[in-house]
Amino acid sequence: DVKVTQSSRYLVKRTGEKVFLECVQDMDHENMFWYRQDPGLGLRLIYFSYDVKMKEKGDIPEGYSVSREKKERFSLILESASTNQTSMYLCASSPEGVGYTFGSGTRLTVV
Amino acid sequence: ILNVEQSPQSLHVQEGDSTNFTCSFPSSNFYALHWYRWETAKSPEALFVMTLNGDEKKKGRISATLNTKEGYSYLYIKGSQPEDSATYLCASSNTGGFKTIFGAGTRLFVKA
Numbered sequence: 001d002v003k004v005t006q007s008s009r010y011l012v013k014r015t016g017e018k019v020f021l022e023c024v025q026d027m028d029h030e031n032m033f034w035y036r037q038d039p040g041l042g043l044r045l046i047y048f049s050y051d052v053k054m055k056e057k058g059d060i061p062e063g064y065s066v067s068r069e070k071k072e073r074f075s076l077i078l079e080s081a082s083t084n085q086t087s088m089y090l091c092a093s094s095p096e097g098v099g100y101t102f103g104s105g106t107r108l109t110v111v
Numbered sequence: 112i113l114n115v116e117q118s119p120q121s122l123h124v125q126e127g128d129s130t131n132f133t134c135s136f137p138s139s140n141f142y143a144l145h146w147y148r149w150e151t152a153k154s155p156e157a158l159f160v161m162t163l164n165g166d167e168k169k170k171g172r173i174s175a176t177l178n179t180k181e182g183y184s185y186l187y188i189k190g191s192q193p194e195d196s197a198t199y200l201c202a203s204s205n206t207g208g209f210k211t212i213f214g215a216g217t218r219l220f221v222k223a
Contacts, residue, residue: 004154035213042115042213043200090155098143098204098211102154 003027006091006103013110019078021106023091029101031094032074034058034066036087037105043090049074081110115203117214124191125222131187132217134201138182146175146186147200149216155200158186191221 007022025032031050035043035058045058047066055066063085067075074093078085086109092100116135124130136144143162149155159168164179172189188195198216205211 040120040215042215043202044213045211099145099157099160100147100155100211101157102147104152104154 004091004093004101004103006089006106008106009104011106011108013078013081013108015082015110017078017081017110019081019108019110021076021078021089021091021108023074023076023103024072025074025091025093025101026072027093027095027101028071029093029095030071031096032068033092033094033100034064034074034076035090035092036060037090038087046076046089078108081108083110086110115201115212115214117199117201117217119217120215121218121220123220123222126192128191128221129187129189130191130219131185132199132219134184134186134203134214136182136184136201136203136212136214137205138179140205141179141182141203142206143204144177144179144184145202145204145211146184147202149198149200150196158199188219191219193221193223195219196221 004025033048034046049055049068065077089106091103094100118133145160146158147155159175161177166177174187177184198218200216201214
């Protein structure tokens with residue numbers, strides 16, 4: 001059964017902390033994505049990567065960075081967490097940019 | 112239309128009812144339209160990916176249609192069951208597939 005695994009289901013962090021959200025896929029997909037989902041809004045793209053060490057900004061990259069050192073792992077980094085980054089974060093992968101396989105999400109609360 | 116818009120925002124139906132939702136999307140530079148089902152505490156699950164105008168796809172009691180010229184897609188559920196309760200997400204990808212815009216979803220509640 002193919003999978004996208006996110007390391008944490010729930011996280012609570014303090015304002016100003018550096019936060020790492022990890023995502024691993026076992027499907028050998030080139031493309032990986034980080035989205036956030038907030039009530040009443042669609043999934044918004046933060047960053048995506050189409051190859052190892054490659055990254056592209058999405059629609060809302062401010063306050064975030066990413067790392068893709070290996071094909072199967074795509075990490076989202078909150079450099080200095082703020083309360084407006086409280087959200088559900090979803091990782092996804094795709095072999096061709098269309099038709100995603102999603103992780104189960106990380107609900108992050110910043111206090 | 113610049114965004115993907117889904118309606119209604121939420122829907123409450125009785126078991127056995129048939130229902131449908133709408134997804135409106137930008138028709139320019141269209142490449143693909145996706146539907147996902149997202150159950151609470153689970154990953155969004157792909158239902159359909161459609162690319163051609165007039166496409167109709169079916170999976171069990173769920174079906175979808177696509178009109179790329181006018182920029183809309185319908186998702187139909189026949190004989191709703193409580194296990195159909197979920198958020199149904201629609202997403203539109205432009206040419207190349209990297210610019211994918213998601214709608215806010217339709218939250219379906221099916222009462223037994």
